[in-house]
Structures are given as structure tokens and as C-alpha cells.
Amino acid sequence: MKLVDILKESKKTLFSIEILPPLKGKSIQSIYESIDPLMEFKPAFVDVTYHREEYVYKKRPGGYLEKVSIRKRPGTVGICAAIMNKYNVEAVPHIICGGFTKEETENALIDLNFLGIQNVLALRGDSIKTEPSFIPEPGGHSYALDLVKQISNMNKGIYLDEEMKDATPTNYCIGVAGYPEKHFECPNMELDVLFLKQKIDAGAEYIVTQMFFDNKKFYDFVKICRDHDIHVPIIPGLKILTSKKQLTLLPKVFHIDIPIELSKEVMNCKNDEEAKKVGIEWCIAQSKDLIKNQVPCLHYYTMGNSEATRAVAKAVF
Numbered sequence: 001m002k003l004v005d006i007l008k009e010s011k012k013t014l015f016s017i018e019i020l021p022p023l024k025g026k027s028i029q030s031i032y033e034s035i036d037p038l039m040e041f042k043p044a045f046v047d048v049t050y051h052r053e054e055y056v057y058k059k060r061p062g063g064y065l066e067k068v069s070i071r072k073r074p075g076t077v078g079i080c081a082a083i084m085n086k087y088n089v090e091a092v093p094h095i096i097c098g099g100f101t102k103e104e105t106e107n108a109l110i111d112l113n114f115l116g117i118q119n120v121l122a123l124r125g126d127s128i129k130t131e132p133s134f135i136p137e138p139g140g141h142s143y144a145l146d147l148v149k150q151i152s153n154m155n156k157g158i159y160l161d162e163e164m165k166d167a168t169p170t171n172y173c174i175g176v177a178g179y180p181e182k183h184f185e186c187p188n189m190e191l192d193v194l195f196l197k198q199k200i201d202a203g204a205e206y207i208v209t210q211m212f213f214d215n216k217k218f219y220d221f222v223k224i225c226r227d228h229d230i231h232v233p234i235i236p237g238l239k240i241l242t243s244k245k246q247l248t249l250l251p252k253v254f255h256i257d258i259p260i261e262l263s264k265e266v267m268n269c270k271n272d273e274e275a276k277k278v279g280i281e282w283c284i285a286q287s288k289d290l291i292k293n294q295v296p297c298l299h300y301y302t303m304g305n306s307e308a309t310r311a312v313a314k315a316v317f
């Protein structure tokens with residue numbers, strides 16, 4: 001079922017999760033073990049992230065270094081199919097521009113369509129660690145907007161081969177990312193929301209936000225979006241802070257702020273166990289306030305920690 005229809009049909013705030021594919025070499029069992037404890041809360045959908053290649057230098061005989069490309073977390077498509085099959089829940093693969101030509105993207109979307117996947121989250125992807133900024137693949141897309149356009153075209157039966165006649169249209173519900181604290185590369189929030197509006201106008205039907213720890217930032221973001229004629233559902237993304245280290249790591253990686261009250265509480269914690277308790281309580285309070293404000297769904301970035309997500313879901317749903 002299309003995610004927008006699931007949201008439309010629901011009278012209450014829904015629960016959903018994002019999971020990461022396991023590290024290469026681990027079995028699908030590790031995915032089931034992280035989802036099983038959360039199934040009791042009936043997730044409306046499960047997002048599966050996509051992780052592109054990284055480059056590492058391997059020492060070879062003679063002392064020279066060889067640059068090797070590795071993908072540490074492959075398996076997004078297979079995991080989506082396995083989740084749909086085992087749990088009968090919508091799985092949403094993340095599709096990124098980085099590392100893909102348009103043709104490879106088209107072929108991947110054909111595979112997903114054959115597997116019965118109806119929802120995709122269209123993203124640009126970040127730059128790989130060895131590049132100073134995002135470099136599109138030759139023959140690939142520069143922005144998520146171009147990816148949304150390609151998927152929207154396929155939904156109209158327009159594939160890359162212009163001579164192809166009577167192609168079966170796909171029927172994807174397309175989601176895109178939004179940033180309550182603006183995307184770090186964009187000069188200002190106004191422009192970021194104008195670019196977001198372009199993705200909606202091109203066919204995206206819902207927005208999932210980057211994590212935030214201050215609900216006011218989310219409410220302000222929703223207001224700016226509505227003021228710019230963006231009327232699709234906006235789903236807040238929530239991350240539970242689970243260690244002392246995350247106080248500095250999360251702002252560095254995700255370009256977000258952590259409020260002073262939460263920072264002080266975490267700094268006063270003696271260990272990670274205490275920090276996790278503080279993080280869970282904070283997220284419960286955030287979640288309850290968002291539900292009070294009638295958000296369509298609460299989307300939790302589990303990042304492999306289903307225990308903390310379960311503690312929050314138990315208190316909230």
C-alpha cells in the first residue's frame with residue numbers, strides 16, 4: 001500500500017522505524033532480531049537505508065598502498081523484500097543519486113517494482129569520505145530533485161529509452177528528506193525550503209525529516225513549509241541519544257544542534273547507561289508532545305538499537 005494512503009487512512013499518529021543493513025558478512029537474522037522487539041507496536045512502514053561504497057587503502061607486498069572500493073552495508077533491496085515477506089509490512093528502500101548512473105537507477109527501480117515495493121525515499125546521498133563535496137556519478141543525478149523527476153516519469157510510463165512504447169507505468173509513492181535545521185550545504189533555510197518545494201512539485205508525496213532534539217525547530221520548519229505551499233505530510237524523524245559520545249558525534253555527522261538542557265543532563269551522567277536513560281526520557285517527552293500536536297507518524301532512527309526504541313514506543317504508543 002502507498003505510504004500516503006496509509007497516513008491518510010489513519011486517525012492517529014503512526015509508528016515507523018528506519019533500520020540499517022547489517023555489516024557485510026552478517027546474516028538477515030540480525031535484521032529480524034532488531035525488528036522483532038518492535039513489531040508489537042505495529043510499524044506502519046520500515047525504511048531501509050542505502051550505503052554507498054567507501055575507499056580504503058590496503059597495504060600490499062612491497063609496501064605500496066592499493067586504493068580499494070568496499071561496500072560495508074550492502075543488501076538494501078534484499079532486506080526490503082525479506083521484511084515484506086516475513087512481516088507483511090511496507091518496506092521503504094532509500095534510493096540515492098551518488099554512485100549510480102540514471103540507467104542503473106532505472107534498472108534498480110524496475111527490480112523493486114517487480115518485488116512489489118511501492119514506496120521509495122529519494123535522496124541525493126552524502127559525499128564519500130575521500131571527497132570534499134558530493135560528486136555525481138558521470139551519467140547520474142546531481143540532486144534528489146532529478147531522481148524524483150526520473151521516478152515520476154517512470155510512474156507515467158516514461159523510461160530513459162525515448163523509443164520505448166507502451167511501457168508499463170510504475171506506481172511509486174515517493175518520499176524526500178527535509179531538514180528542520182536546514183541542510184548543511186544550503187546558504188539559508190528559505191532557499192533549502194524552495195528546493196524542497198521543487199521536489200514536491202516534481203512528484204514527491206511526503207517528507208521525512210532529519211533528526212532533531214528540539215520540537216520547536218520541527219514546528220517552525222512545518223510552518224515555513226506550509227507558508228511555501230508545501231502541503232504534503234511531514235513526518236518527524238527522531239533519534240534516541242544512547243551514549244555520552246553522541247553528544248558531540250550527532251552534531252558532527254548530522255549537522256544538528258542538541259539543546260543545552262539535554263547536553264547538561266548527558267554531561268552529568270557517569271556512564272553510557274545513565275546517558276541512555278536520559279536520552280530515552282527526552283525522546284519520550286519529544287514524542288508525546290509531537291503526538292499532542294497531531295503529527296501523522298513518528299519515525300525512529302533505530303541505528304541498530306531496538307532496545308532504546310522499544311522503551312520509547314512502550315511509553316508512547
Ligand code: FAD
Pocket residue numbers: 048049050051052094096122123124125126127142143144145177178183184185186191192195208209210211237
Ligand atoms: P538534495 O535535496 O539534493 O539537497 C542537497 C543540497 O543541495 C541541499 O543543500 C539543497 O538545499 C541543495 N539543492 C537542492 N536542489 C538544488 C538545486 N537545484 N541547486 C542548488 N542546490 C540545490 N544518505 C545516504 O547515503 N543513504 C541513506 O539511506 C540516507 N537516508 C536518509 C534519510 C533521511 C530521512 C535523511 C534526512 C537523510 C538521509 N541521508 C541518507 C542523507 C542525505 O543523503 C544527505 O543529507 C544528503 O547530503 C542530502 O540529501 P537530499 O536528498 O536532502 O539532497
